[in-house]
Each structure stands twice: as C-alpha cells, then as structure tokens.
Amino acid sequence: MALTQRDWNVLARRSRNIRHVQMGLLVGFLTIVSIPVVLPFFWVFVISFSARTGGVESAVLWRACGVLVPAVVAYVVVHLTFDSIRKRLFGAAVLILLVMIGLIVTVGKDLHLHNYRFLANANLIEDLRGAATAGGQFPWVWEAFVNSLLVAASSTLFKVSIATVCGYYLSRFAFYGRSAFLQTLLILEVFHPWMLTIPIFLVIYWIGLLNNLAGPILVLTVIDLPFFIFIMKGFFDAVPWDIEMSAMTDGASRRQAFRHVVLPQVWAGIIAISVLGFIRGWEEYVFVTALRTGNSYWVMSTYLYYVADDVMGVDYGVVAAVSVFYMAPSLLLYMFLQRNLTQLTLGGIKG
Amino acid sequence: MMHKQRQRQAVNALIFLGPACIFLLVLLVAPIIVDLVVAFTDMAQTVRVSEFSNEQFRKIIRPNEDTWLGFELRGSFYRALAKTAIFVVFTLTIFNVTFGLLLALTTTALPDWLGGTFRAIWLLPRMSPSVVYALLWIWVIDPTERGLLNQVLINVFGFGPINLFIDHPMAIIVVANGFIGASIGMLILTSAIRSIPQHLFFAARADGAGPLSIVRHIILPTLRWPLSYITVFQSLALMVSFEYIFLIMGPARSTMTMAMLAYTKTLAPQIGSGQYAYGAAITLILIIIGVIVALLLYRLTNMKRLLAKPRIEVH
Amino acid sequence: MASIELRHVSKHWGPTIAVDRMNLTLEDGEFVAILGPSGCGKSTTLFLLAGIYAPTEGDICFEGARINDVEPRDRNVGIVFQSYALYPNMTVLKNLLFPLRFKNTSNEDAHARAMEIAELVQIEDLLEREPSQLSGGQQQRVALARALIKKPNLLLLDEPLSNLDATLRLTMRSEIKRIQRELAVTTILVTHDQVEATTMADRIICMKDGQIEQVDTAENLYRRPDRIFVASFVGSPPINLVQGRIDKTMLVAGQRRLPVSGNTVSTNVTIGLRPELISTGEQGLPASIVNIEPMGREILYAAQSEIGLLRFLEATPQPRLALEEHVHLKADPGDVLFFDTGSGQRIEGVRLDAFS
Numbered sequence A: 001m002a003l004t005q006r007d008w009n010v011l012a013r014r015s016r017n018i019r020h021v022q023m024g025l026l027v028g029f030l031t032i033v034s035i036p037v038v039l040p041f042f043w044v045f046v047i048s049f050s051a052r053t054g055g056v057e058s059a060v061l062w063r064a065c066g067v068l069v070p071a072v073v074a075y076v077v078v079h080l081t082f083d084s085i086r087k088r089l090f091g092a093a094v095l096i097l098l099v100m101i102g103l104i105v106t107v108g109k110d111l112h113l114h115n116y117r118f119l120a121n122a123n124l125i126e127d128l129r130g131a132a133t134a135g136g137q138f139p140w141v142w143e144a145f146v147n148s149l150l151v152a153a154s155s156t157l158f159k160v161s162i163a164t165v166c167g168y169y170l171s172r173f174a175f176y177g178r179s180a181f182l183q184t185l186l187i188l189e190v191f192h193p194w195m196l197t198i199p200i201f202l203v204i205y206w207i208g209l210l211n212n213l214a215g216p217i218l219v220l221t222v223i224d225l226p227f228f229i230f231i232m233k234g235f236f237d238a239v240p241w242d243i244e245m246s247a248m249t250d251g252a253s254r255r256q257a258f259r260h261v262v263l264p265q266v267w268a269g270i271i272a273i274s275v276l277g278f279i280r281g282w283e284e285y286v287f288v289t290a291l292r293t294g295n296s297y298w299v300m301s302t303y304l305y306y307v308a309d310d311v312m313g314v315d316y317g318v319v320a321a322v323s324v325f326y327m328a329p330s331l332l333l334y335m336f337l338q339r340n341l342t343q344l345t346l347g348g349i350k351g
Numbered sequence B: 001m002m003h004k005q006r007q008r009q010a011v012n013a014l015i016f017l018g019p020a021c022i023f024l025l026v027l028l029v030a031p032i033i034v035d036l037v038v039a040f041t042d043m044a045q046t047v048r049v050s051e052f053s054n055e056q057f058r059k060i061i062r063p064n065e066d067t068w069l070g071f072e073l074r075g076s077f078y079r080a081l082a083k084t085a086i087f088v089v090f091t092l093t094i095f096n097v098t099f100g101l102l103l104a105l106t107t108t109a110l111p112d113w114l115g116g117t118f119r120a121i122w123l124l125p126r127m128s129p130s131v132v133y134a135l136l137w138i139w140v141i142d143p144t145e146r147g148l149l150n151q152v153l154i155n156v157f158g159f160g161p162i163n164l165f166i167d168h169p170m171a172i173i174v175v176a177n178g179f180i181g182a183s184i185g186m187l188i189l190t191s192a193i194r195s196i197p198q199h200l201f202f203a204a205r206a207d208g209a210g211p212l213s214i215v216r217h218i219i220l221p222t223l224r225w226p227l228s229y230i231t232v233f234q235s236l237a238l239m240v241s242f243e244y245i246f247l248i249m250g251p252a253r254s255t256m257t258m259a260m261l262a263y264t265k266t267l268a269p270q271i272g273s274g275q276y277a278y279g280a281a282i283t284l285i286l287i288i289i290g291v292i293v294a295l296l297l298y299r300l301t302n303m304k305r306l307l308a309k310p311r312i313e314v315h
Numbered sequence C: 001m002a003s004i005e006l007r008h009v010s011k012h013w014g015p016t017i018a019v020d021r022m023n024l025t026l027e028d029g030e031f032v033a034i035l036g037p038s039g040c041g042k043s044t045t046l047f048l049l050a051g052i053y054a055p056t057e058g059d060i061c062f063e064g065a066r067i068n069d070v071e072p073r074d075r076n077v078g079i080v081f082q083s084y085a086l087y088p089n090m091t092v093l094k095n096l097l098f099p100l101r102f103k104n105t106s107n108e109d110a111h112a113r114a115m116e117i118a119e120l121v122q123i124e125d126l127l128e129r130e131p132s133q134l135s136g137g138q139q140q141r142v143a144l145a146r147a148l149i150k151k152p153n154l155l156l157l158d159e160p161l162s163n164l165d166a167t168l169r170l171t172m173r174s175e176i177k178r179i180q181r182e183l184a185v186t187t188i189l190v191t192h193d194q195v196e197a198t199t200m201a202d203r204i205i206c207m208k209d210g211q212i213e214q215v216d217t218a219e220n221l222y223r224r225p226d227r228i229f230v231a232s233f234v235g236s237p238p239i240n241l242v243q244g245r246i247d248k249t250m251l252v253a254g255q256r257r258l259p260v261s262g263n264t265v266s267t268n269v270t271i272g273l274r275p276e277l278i279s280t281g282e283q284g285l286p287a288s289i290v291n292i293e294p295m296g297r298e299i300l301y302a303a304q305s306e307i308g309l310l311r312f313l314e315a316t317p318q319p320r321l322a323l324e325e326h327v328h329l330k331a332d333p334g335d336v337l338f339f340d341t342g343s344g345q346r347i348e349g350v351r352l353d354a355f356s
C-alpha cells in the first residue's frame, strides 16, 4: 500500500478538518447548555449592582453581556492560537482592560452600591417596609451571618474529625465486628436525613435542643457522615502500609504514627471534605427551619428567605444583593479549592 | 499482658469509633425506630401519643374489594405517588444519567482547562446555597415580562410571555433538580472516565477507532458500575428530596410529591400543621423503599475490596 | 514504506521538554532500538510517530510527505504498549478483531487473518479468554498480535519485555526478532535495557534528556561511543571513567603522568577504559585491590591506582587475587578513549602511548 505524497496531504487536510469540526461541535454544545446555568447567576449579580427601587434593570444585563460574550470568545481564540503562557496572559490582560473600558462605557453610570446598604443598616427591612416585619424580630444581617458561620464551621469540624478518625480506624485496624460495622455503614448511607426530617425533629425535641443552634449543628454533622467516612477510608487505604510500619519500627506508637506520619498524607482529602461540609452547612435551610418554632435564631438562609418574602416586588435590588452576599463565601471557597474537590471519588465502596 | 492489650484495643475503638457511633445511633438509627413507632400512633401538634392505631395508614389506603389487592390508594396519596414517580423518572433519566453522561463525555474530550471550566460552571448550582438557587429559579421563570426566561423568549424568539407555574409545574422541578443531578452524574462519571488507563485510549486510536467508537467500546463498558450506582442511589435521593420543590413551588398541589406531602403536613415553616403521625407513616414508606435501595446498593458494592483486611495487628 | 523521517521534532509539556529537536531517518524493514534511561523521552517519541501526540515543532514525514496532522488511524501504525493496553471487556479474539473493524475487512477475512496472526504469535488456544485470565507473557503476545493484525507499515514496541520475568524475556526476545524478520516490517523497539537493544536491533538510537546522543550499531556504540554518556550507558559492568588534564604531551590523572601523542584543543579530558579490557601482569600500572565482587562466572575487582579507581574483570570462578594485594594493571593503550570533560564529546586525534 504505497501512498504518494498527494495522498498523505489529502489525509492530513481531512484529519485537520475533522478535528476542527469535532472541536467546534463539542465547544458549541457545551456553551449552549451552559448558558442557562450561568446566565441567572450573572443576572442577580448585575441586578444587585444596578437595580434601583422598584425596577429590574434588564437593559444593563444585556449590555453587559454584549461586552462580556465577545471577550470570552476572544479569549478562547487567543488561548487556542498561542501556546506560550506569557502570550496567553498578555492576551487575557488586554481583554480584561478592554472589558473594563467596555463596561464603564456601556453600563458604568448605572452601577451603584446602594443595594448593599443592608450591610450597614441594622433596621433596613423595617425602613423599607415602613412597618415591623416577621413579628418585629428581623435581625441585622451580621447576626445571621455569624450564626451561619457558627453552624457551618462547627458542623464541619465535628463531621470532618469524626470521619477522619473513623475512616482511619476502619482502614487500618483489624477489630471484632469490623465487617459488620462497614456493612451497616453502607446501608446507613442510604438514609439521608431529609427522609427522616420528622423523626429527627422528634428526637431533637425530646433531647430538648429545639430552638437552639446546637440542633441544626448536630443534624448537619450526621448529614453525609457515612459517605465522608467512606471517602476518608479511601484516602487512608491509599497511604502505603510501609510508611506506617516503618514509623512503628522506629518506635512510634500507633497513635503517634497516625498523627505524625499518616495524617499529613491525607490532607488533600481532609480539605476536600471540609469544603464540601462547609458549603453544605452554609446553605442549610430545611433543618434550620424544622428545628425551631418561631424565630428563635436566624441564619443566612432564613434571613434571605424572609427578605425575599417580605420585600420582593418592592425592591429586587436588595434581595439580589443579599443573595450575592450570601452565596459569595460558598462560591469563593469552591473556586479556590476546586482542584481538591475533583480528587474525590466514591471512596471505598466502588465496585 | 493479654489483658492490657485487650484494654488498649477497647480504648482505641472507643476513641476512634465512639463519636461516629453516637452520632449515627442518635440521629440516624434512633429516628428510624422512632418513625416506626410514631407511624402507628395518633401523634399530632401537641407531640403526645394517646393511642396506638393504624389510623394513619387508613388515611393512605382504603379497602376496596373490587381491586386486585383488596385495597386502593386514597386520592391525595395516590396523586403524590404518581407525581413522585414522574418527578423521579424524568429527572433521573433525562438529567442525572443522560445529561450527566453527555457532560462527562464532552468535557473529558476537551483539553483540561476548557473541560474543567465547563464542569466548574455546571457545579455552580450545587455549590450555591439552596435558597439562592431557588430564588434564581423564581426570578428566571417569573410569569411577567420581567422574568429572564420571558425576556429571552420575547426578545430573541419573539413569543411569550409564558407562565410555567401554571402550565408546566412538573417541568420546573424536574429541570431545577435536574441541573443539580446532572452535575452529580457528571462528577461521578468524569472520575470514572479519568480512571481508565490512558494507554487504552491510545491503543484504540492507533487501532483506528474514532471518537464514537472509543466511547462505545472503551468508555461505556467501564461506566456500567457508576451508571448503576447513579441510577440506584440518585433515584432514592430524588424521591426523598423536597428542599428545592418547596423553596421554588411552595406548597403547590401540582408538585406535591410524597416527601413534600410529609413535609407540608408537619414541619414546613408557616404552613406545616404538625400531623406528625401522618408524616411518619409516609416516611415509613420512604424508609421501606430506602431499605430496598440499600439492598440493591449492597449487591453493587465490591465487598471484597470494602472489607479488605488491614495488615498491621498492633493496636 | 520507503522511509520515515523526523525533522527537528520537539515535544514540550509545559516547561518539560520531552523530545528536543530530534532528527532521524529510518529505512524500510529496519529494526531499530531506542535506548535510554527512563524519562528521557522514548515513549514520547513513539507516540509522536504513532500520531497520538502532536509535535510542538518540527515535521514528521512518511515518504517525504509531512504527516504531522494525519490521524493515527490513517498512519497504519501498530503499537504495543508497556502495559499492553488490552481492552479489558473484550475476549482475546475481539481484541484482535478490533483494529479490523475500522478497515472495511469482511467478516471471513477478518477471522482468517486473526487465525493466521494467532498462529504466528502462538496464541491459538487463548482466543476465547478474557485479558484478565492471561499471564504476562500471554498478554504480551496478544498485544503483539493486535498490533500486527492490520499489517502495519511501522511497528512500535514500547518496552514490551519490561514486565516479564527473566526467562520469559529471553524467549520473547527471540520470538519478536523472528516475527519481525518473517514480516519484514519496519520496527522501533523502545527499551532501557542495553542487552535487549543490542541483541535485537540492527541499529540503536541512544537517547538522553530528549536528545539523540548517537545512532549506530551495537558494536560501534560499544567500541566508539561518541559521547561520555553513551560510553557509560552501554556496556556492563560500566566503563571506567577517570578525569584528567592534558599538559603538552602528558596526560595528568591523579598523581600520575601518562604520555600521549596527537593534538587536541581540549585540556580537561575524561578517559574511558572498559573493565573487560584490563588485565593484570608483571608490569603496568601499580594498584591495590580494594573490592572483590563475584559475578557468577567472572570476578569484578576494583583496584585503587595512582590515576584513580579502576574496575576490571577476570574470568575465573574463584577470586585469584586477595584484598589489598598489589597488582599491575595492563591494557592496550589504543583501547583508552578520550572525551572532552566539558562537552562530553569524544576526542579523535589523541591516543595514549603507554598504559603504565
């Protein structure tokens, strides 16, 4: 099968064309399906910085899109044409500058921070409505913020430390009843607390923790706990036995070996489940409302829910600003630690 | 000596497993048992039990000699069951499985930076707080011309406005849950595709396989396990989830699934009427389905690997 | 296929340069080996030829035509991976038939071809097995059969023997050589094992850090290495290397001065002398034995001389010399190789006049 030079050239051209078409189809498909996902987020963002009392500034949204969409397309072209990192960064810098200028020209005069005044004004909602709301107990946003932080951070702390020690023990120790324990855990994984909202409410009520932040914290600790234990067991399973054995040969006890030798090997896993746990705790709504009667405590989710309920239709801008303020910690955490999250697999249960 | 070692082993077990056991027992196992009991009582708003009865189940089914089983489902529960089935089946097949698979296949076929960007975008709904996500949906499908969807329909496609709340309420909850379900499917399947040895792809390409043949002969056969995991596990997760439905639709009858029914009859803020025993009875049905799912999952799991013995015997 | 050519080909992975401006020409039916330490870019070179990687710069040419953009499927290249990469969900037969799916081969032809190739690599009995039920050697044969079934113009073997045990490696070495000769297919074997390269290939490409150090026959790599790296990488036990400097007509090494003739601009030199070319005698370089390593049928001695530590081999079953024994080392001065220490390049115009 002797191919001539012409044949090879034809093949090369065909391959190039096919590759371009495939790439175009893939990127096109993903772009089209991703637009409905991104656009709403971008929209609240725009509203929060541009809406004035009473109205929704959709013109701002479309004008901003008119600047951003060409910029994103331009960056993809830049990225695909240039191989060197320096040129790509340069291209990105130029584009960001152009976008800045474009945004200032098109929407600059519509942007303002007025909607974020709830951060400074403790009685904002009452002011807006001109009347007392939610039984006159509507708090300052920072109170809800601190409570949310407390709920998310402490439930994460509990959950991660329990999952870590438990995962380690299951991965490394032989003990009576180990396989029974693992199998029970596998079954418990199925029972999401959502399913058990009512009996969990009753248990918390009988313990006497209703209307107390400890309630949601404890329940949040259990949410996904079996799953986290399996993830950590998977991470510990991946730590080579030799490390631990040699530490013990060097005279460390099992617990010392765990603290000084094994634990540093699984930081990636701990960070990953901490991020997931925090984001989960930060967003909690169901148990926060189920485990209180009346408004005994406020967290960000209930705060936003009641702001939206109260002033929706009156002031979209404030609702959007509270939403942006509320989701910022989750999304920032997610963006910075995204790399860690992608390392998660299904832990030890994978077949 | 022997005694001391025993003691040490017991102390270790207590330190390492104790906290997990307490939490799981008190907040997961105990509630299951509590539910089992409460479902057969008359517990209501006062949270007191005065008698044991099967009254709650009589609210769910009524005897009817003409039917094959000897009983039939009562209207509200029958409706909830049907809505649950529609919700779960559509969300699962369209989004968690099909869309998750499409996203995983397409993003892994792209260069890492680009595929990763698209995956990050699709994870946005899952990473943002549920109340915010629900609020976004309410704004997007706002039936007036202010709604984002209506803006697009009117300005780009030239028709509308439409009112999804009235016309297609099930579609709303299917798509809203579906975006999140698709991202979960995408994550699991992406990590499964990533764990296929690179050399298999290289070999297939050198053997002449194009992208579709590679998907069919190399990728899909290895996705059998993750796909069954998603199907089994996510169908249950969807069945018991009500958070987004409640936050977007409120207690609307048109989207009252079983989990929503139990929630709105008991604990939903402002509208929950505290019929705990009735809620517990519905929960009991969900628990039974959960047990079936657990058994399926049990069969899917590689027990040998899960239970592989540790190698150091010192405690 | 008449010829395969790499012209100035590089492959970068971010900051890592896996292949660095490589030039290479292969003749039809040739069996060449790429030899080099692991991580030097051997596999990358193969994958570039197969079309799995695209070169960062330079051209890959088949018969003079630039084929950088041609898909692997159109290059008609067979490849055996280090891990064998058998499709785990297919039986051996399905694995063999897989490449023919994309070639418009009729069903009967494909099966006939599979039987033929199975016979060639002697796996007729395994056709219905799953890859997980095969031993390493059997998997290796299946991988080879799968690479050969489409009658490739170029066969690429990426460390095919490295996962086999020692005896199996010997058998497979001659098997592969036999099959290659029978089919007369142009073949590139990648290996980090010099014995594999020297016993199997017509020519050897010696690589280091993405660059070609020398392309030559095994004999020449051994006798006339172009560079210090080649001298030290080829040959076992490794060549003795001693640093020194040239001072007019003398080589100064350690505390000793040896007479040299010829001209060179280099002053800092490294001399190389193979252990198997040194013997002991009545006269020569005085040294004392500092280490004795029995190596089966031979003994490897290390002796401290005034120019430095030198290893030499003696073919006796039992050590004849004792530790700290004083000996005189003899060698043909013509066997001593000179290298420029700075550039690593061999110096042609200089020879030692006497080794004593």
Ligand SMILES: Nc1ncnc2c1ncn2[C@@H]1O[C@H](COP(=O)(O)OP(=O)(O)O)[C@@H](O)[C@H]1O
Residues within 6 Å of the ligand: C013, C016, C017, C018, C036, C037, C038, C039, C040, C041, C042, C043, C044, C045
């Ligand atoms: N896909 C890849 N991505 C990044 N770096 C790679 C990749 N493949 C190889 N390399 C790097 O290129 C160099 C050469 O690798 P390789 O060709 O596999 O070496 P060899 O086969 O000679 O052992 C190594 O430093 C390796 O880390």
Ligand SMILES: [Mg+2]
Residues within 6 Å of the ligand: C039, C042, C043, C044
């Ligand atoms: Mg290699």
